Amino acid sequence: MPEFKIYQSTGEQELFVEQSLQQVTAAASETVSAVVTVDDQQTFQEMDGFGASFTDSAAFLIHQVLDDEQRQEVMIKLFDPQEGIGLSVLRNPMGASDYARSVYSYNDLPAGETDLELKQFSVAHDEADIIPLLQQALKLNPQVKLMASPWSAPGWMKTSGSMIGGELKPEFYQAHADYFVRYIQAYAQHGLPIYAVTPQNEPLFEPQHYPSMLMLADAQSRFIRDYLKPALVNHDIDAKILCYDHNWDRPDYPLTVLEQAEAVVDGVAWHWYGGETSAQSAVLQAFAGTEVHFTEGSGGEWIPPFEQAFSNVMRTGIEILRNHSKSLVLWNMALDENNGPTVPGFGRSTCRGIVQINQQTRELVYTLDYYALAHFSQIIRPKALRLAAEASKETIRCVAFRNTDQSLALVLFNDSEENEHVSVQLPGAAPITITMAAKSAVSVLSNPSV
Structure with missing residues (x-):
């Protein structure tokens, strides 16, 4: 041997x-x-693992565009620890992101209506493609951990009245915390335990062409401390709460949240679209014992040549781990030949998926991100030190x-x-x-x- x-x-x-x-x-x-x-x-x-996201777009491509044989192949190659690369962390949008075929939440209402008791809450949208794939991933690799992040609260909870832009109204903080509870409970009913949540994806970025929600550090501290954590505790939910979920260039944000709500925050989630990886270590040094997670980084046409793009994932991935991250999660699990689908009005997408699925020909291509992740996930297993x-x-x-x-x-x-x-x-x-x-x-x- x-x-x-x-x-x-x-x-x-x-x-x-x-x-x-x-x-x-x-x-x-x-x-x-x-x-x-x-x-x-x-x-x-200690590592949780490596992975990507089953966005609405990625799940649609894998579940509906591929035939049964192709779908089985790609899921094995993604998640099986022996026959594939053993991905073990999935960070999914709660509702629509930029990579979705429509703008939706789990509690959409006509303009002017509210639903404080969330009587119309439903994850039926996810039952079509996302939940079946998550269940299959968990079957192929029981060590898979699921994270969840909203790109926006339901529009009726926000100052914009829409899932596009705006902030969460203070009078709906409790309803939004309950929204997290309902999501976690609904997924649990499908055999899908949620390991961790973040209050908001990229809370300092408020694009006007896809779901987004501004959430400043003081507001996030209050939401976590006074609403989200108590709601989870009251329903015996032990999902971790990771704050921030944005780029390395604003470490002041997680530092503020930790100063104000450290006792109920489990860790910090980071993205790679600005700043330096050392920010992860700097925040950890200030708040020892706080977990570090890397929850989103996409490759794309902004680094077009193969060598530079592959080098970027390898170089940055190693530095993310050397700066104490328990996870390394890229972005879309799959995109099509046009780097989509994207929400209506998004414009041209330049992102790259872990796999590419051609909607016209059904051709399945494993991209450089798949092989870069393989260099880590094939040999570094969950709970590795x-x-x-x-x-x-x-x-x-x-x-x-x-x-x-x-x-x-x-x-x-x-x-x-x-x-x-x-x-x-x-x-x-x-x-x-x-x-x-x-x-x-x-x-x-x-x-x-x-």
């Missing part, structure tokens, strides 16, 4: 290919150019974990423009020297006995 499993990506034509140790080991005459050392005596966060790992050269990016079966998982990315001969020193194993092409990724998994 081999001592290591090794997976390598060297470019668009070679993505996450399993290699033998002999195929990647440098010749004895080659000079080691970098050393990576893993210290298993120093541990950090991050270990200290350092490289002697800054351009060799690395992150290491110990799985519950005691196997060691190491993800490497060569961020230089040259080939590197990297000596990997794992605890309890003889050093191995791996040849890494420029901008290539290598994942190393030791046997549990090593």
Whole structure:
């Protein structure tokens, strides 16, 4: 039995290919150019895992556009830990996001009406495509954790009277907290436990062409502390509450929420569309014990060449984990040949899904995000503990974990423009020297006995 499993990506034509140790080991005459050392005596966060989102658009494409055989294939390749890449975290919109075929909530009413008791609440929309796929994902991988985030409260609760823009009216804070309760209860009835919620997706961004809701830090603190947490407690719901759910460039927001509501906030959720990953560690340093989660990052045409786009996911993914995140969740699980569907009036989409499903031909393509996620999720399993790992050269990016079966998982990315001969020193194993092409990724998994 081999001592290591090794997976390598060297470019668009070679993505996450399993290699033998002999195929990647440098010749004895080659000079080691970098050393990576893993210290298993120093541990950090425990992983929940890796994943993406079953938006309305993604669920429609997988559940309705693909035929039964294709659907089974893609779900296995996404979620099965042995035959696929074992994705284990799903963060779903509560109602419509920008990637939905229509604008909807779970409690839509005619203009001027209210429903404080939520008598018309229903998740029937999700029962068509989203819930069946979540149930299948959970069956394929029982370790899957479900997160939920609203892009907007129902329009009748807001100053705009619409799911587009506006803020949550204070008189409807309790109704919105009850809305979360009803959602969690409805999903539980379908065998889908909700692991964590965030009060609002991107609360500082108020676009006028898709569902959104401005929620400033003071308002979020009050909503969580005085309404959402008490509502969950009153209904014996133990879902975690993660604040913020926005970019690294405004750490002042989660710091404010934690200052005002730390006792009832479990963690902070982050996105990658602005700022630096170090913000995750800075907030954690200020509030020790607060969980760190990365809940959304999309690739797209703004980084068009393959190498740059793949490098961005690998480089940033490693840094997200090195900055204490328990999760790494990209955006749409699937998009079509036009990077959609999107809500009416959205305009041209430039985002990239984990898979692409052509609505005209039903062609199914696994994108670079699938293979980049594979470098992490295939070897770093739920409940793995991050270990200290350092490289002697800054351009060799690395992150290491110990799985519950005691196997060691190491993800490497060569961020230089040259080939590197990297000596990997794992605890309890003889050093191995791996040849890494420029901008290539290598994942190393030791046997549990090593």
